[in-house]
Amino acid sequence: MPSDARLLLLDKNEVEALLLPDDVLQAVNEAFVLHSQREGRVFPVVREPLATGGVFGIKSGDVQAQGLLGFKAAGFWPDNRRLGGEPHQATIMLIDPATGRPVCIIDGNAVTTMRTGAAGGLGLQQLARADSTRLCVFGTGVQARVQVSFALQMLPALCEIRYATVDGKRDAAFEAVFAQRCDIAPAGDANAAVAQSDVVITATPGGGALFEQKSVQAGTHLNCVGADTKGKRELPPGLLERVRLFVDDRAQAQQIGETQWAPDTPCTELGDLLTGKACANRQPTDITVFDMTGLALQDLTVARMLHQRARTARMGSGIAWSW
Numbered sequence: 001m002p003s004d005a006r007l008l009l010l011d012k013n014e015v016e017a018l019l020l021p022d023d024v025l026q027a028v029n030e031a032f033v034l035h036s037q038r039e040g041r042v043f044p045v046v047r048e049p050l051a052t053g054g055v056f057g058i059k060s061g062d063v064q065a066q067g068l069l070g071f072k073a074a075g076f077w078p079d080n081r082r083l084g085g086e087p088h089q090a091t092i093m094l095i096d097p098a099t100g101r102p103v104c105i106i107d108g109n110a111v112t113t114m115r116t117g118a119a120g121g122l123g124l125q126q127l128a129r130a131d132s133t134r135l136c137v138f139g140t141g142v143q144a145r146v147q148v149s150f151a152l153q154m155l156p157a158l159c160e161i162r163y164a165t166v167d168g169k170r171d172a173a174f175e176a177v178f179a180q181r182c183d184i185a186p187a188g189d190a191n192a193a194v195a196q197s198d199v200v201i202t203a204t205p206g207g208g209a210l211f212e213q214k215s216v217q218a219g220t221h222l223n224c225v226g227a228d229t230k231g232k233r234e235l236p237p238g239l240l241e242r243v244r245l246f247v248d249d250r251a252q253a254q255q256i257g258e259t260q261w262a263p264d265t266p267c268t269e270l271g272d273l274l275t276g277k278a279c280a281n282r283q284p285t286d287i288t289v290f291d292m293t294g295l296a297l298q299d300l301t302v303a304r305m306l307h308q309r310a311r312t313a314r315m316g317s318g319i320a321w322s323w
Helices: 012-018 021-036 078-083 109-127 142-154 172-178 190-195 250-256 270-275 296-313
Strands: 006-010 046-049 055-063 068-076 088-095 102-107 134-138 160-164 183-186 199-202 221-224 244-247 267-269 288-291 317-320
Touching: 006 012, 006 296, 012 102, 012 109, 012 296, 021 109, 021 142, 021 270, 021 296, 055 296, 068 109, 068 296, 088 109, 088 296, 102 109, 102 296, 109 142, 109 221, 109 244, 109 270, 109 288, 109 296, 134 142, 134 190, 142 172, 142 199, 160 190, 172 183, 244 250, 244 270, 250 267, 267 270
Parallel strands: 006 102, 134 160, 134 199, 160 183, 199 221, 221 288, 244 267, 244 288
Antiparallel strands: 006 317, 046 055, 055 068, 068 088, 088 102
């Protein structure tokens, strides 16, 4: 066995320098396609509460034909806000499937943010009405920002954004990000904002229903991001029974996504739309929901891209990792 093996480490700044939205879109699209074709495997998710008040999870998978294997250890630590830190924390490891040796360790926070935004963008591209002009977003944090950014990219007709905050107050920093691209303002009444929107994005911690079921009008599309753990929800009871439901992974959505609240609801995996196995055939009055729980394959395809780019650019820190 070689004694001069090296392990590459990519920190936050290096990851952010290498991440480009269009490339992440391509990598996430590939992940959905691999999942649809069953060339990529998604292993059972670990998602457990901690005594510290946090939630810890592991998402893992592989693409055997491509020699791609790895996992993301991630979770949510709400008390980090008091420390001036980000409550979401994630670390990705790529592993050599032939030997089990770790190849690359990557700060996963920016990867998680960007790949989730890209997945949301692909959901909008496939499911939202192309003439959508009004968007309502719940949340103004990191994930809300990236979801809106990809929405504006994928739906060029969007020109009005209304946002809802937990305290109902204006978020000047959030508005400043998008003020040059659209008309943006606080939602005021959440139900009215939903009723007047073509697209609704929910990007909150998933503490409960964010609006009333009756406020969702025919023709609306909803991207749901925050329900990623047992017991979490953002949609009101009864809504899933009215919609055409799309998911990233059927079993995972039934376990930890919005679909856990109506697990028998018929659904279609988004990857099957991208490969042509299924057709959305959206009608003008359809209400569609994309239940996003996050695929390990998304993390792995993006991480592989970062690893390859870092090696080409001679970025990152290599450390000895003897056998």
